[in-house]
Amino acid sequence: MRFNKVLLVQAKYDSAFSNVFPAGIGSLSETLDHEGLTNDVFDLNVKRNTEGMLHDKIRYFKPDLIGFSMMSLNYKYNYGVIERLKAIFKDVKVVVGGAHLSTIRKEVLENCKAIDYGVTLEGEHTLLELMKGDEDEPDIKGLLYRDAGRIIYNGDRPFIQDLDSLPYPRYKKFNKSDYSTLVSLFSSRGCPFECTFCPTKLAIGRRFFTRSAKSVVDEMQYHYDLGYRDFTFRDDNFTLVRDRVYEICDEIEKRSFRDIYLMCDAGVRADKVDRDILKRMKDVGFKMVAIGVEAGNDRV
Structure with missing residues (x-):
């Protein structure tokens, strides 16, 4: 399956750093831009950004894939955000990455049925392959997916050794006045x-x-x-x-x-x-x- 547009969402978490630019989705957005893949961002930690505004963003941007970067802080709340989102936008697929997913892996998809995919560890190359659709789901390393009621994990992807090959985040899609x-x-x-x-x-x-x-x-x-x-x-x-x-x-x-x-x-x-x-x-x-x-x- 190929995806044409992805909306990258920073899941809500309570921290002293919740008003700092989210480097994770910032890096992913930059990588997707570098590959010519259409993407946008939404940060649930920005005070004026409500769940309803996220739904408005989805209606306007019309992504076919939504990616959540999630920490374990507030994970139950964020599961609810995803479940309510999927109840409205039934055809949109949801992929989750970040520390929470990488730590407990299959358990995330078991506990939140609204999540379609998981991306473990470093997400750049796994997300690129998922979006481009050149590889079948069973062939994408680092990917968790659902198949006939089962949750399948394809195994860890080799680590990116040349980190200089990745573009650094410039946060061009973020409203800079929202951040410290x-x-x-x-x-x-x-x-x-x-x-x-x-x-x-x-x-x-x-x-x-x-x-x-x-x-x-x-x-x-x-x-x-x-x-x-x-x-x-x-x-x-x-x-x-x-x-x-x-x-x-x-x-x-x-x-x-x-x-x-x-x-x-x-x-x-x-x-x-x-x-x-x-x-x-x-x-x-x-x-x-x-x-x-x-x-x-x-x-x-």
Whole structure:
């Protein structure tokens, strides 16, 4: 089946970052644009965007596929959004991706019958293949789908190793006045550790792949030139590879940015930072680094 139009929806979640540009659907939209595939976006976290307005958007845009990026926060509410949507737009197919789907996989489709497809882990290539329709559903890696009452999973897709090959999000389809001035950056994907409390190993995988320093800072430069000055690195383990952090800092320094405020708020491991690396980060504009507390035990 080929899909001609997809509406990418950021599912609702309650978080301090719900007013930040949604990098996930931003990246997917950019990838689809790059491939010439028609798409639009809708963010349920924007205060003025109601469920009724989502229905209006669907009537106006007329997508044949709607993609939800979903976290586990508010998942029951978002299942209801999808069920009510499908009751009205019966012919539209719904695909869900994001951390919630990648973590519990088939269980999502079991619990919400209105969901037709699931996309695990990295969504760019799986969504492209689903939309283009060149591959039969059983041949699309990373895809969950329904067949004669059964839920089928085709197995994990190999990770994207060359992250520089993906276009970075420019948020051209978003109303920028709806969002804060803080821009999220992802310079890597994955984390090789297996902390029991952390879902990253399931949601994105234990492999670790990186973007080049130039690619990362080119993205910063794009938004800086539009007037943005606040950036947060949301990697799951930004300081894992020490030399890479220094390369990014060197590239930032070359650009002669003025008045920038950099953060690393997703939480770096305490054993992957020291005074030297923190000083270098501070020198190029980092003002805050969150340190992950791995245990409440002093010995650990």
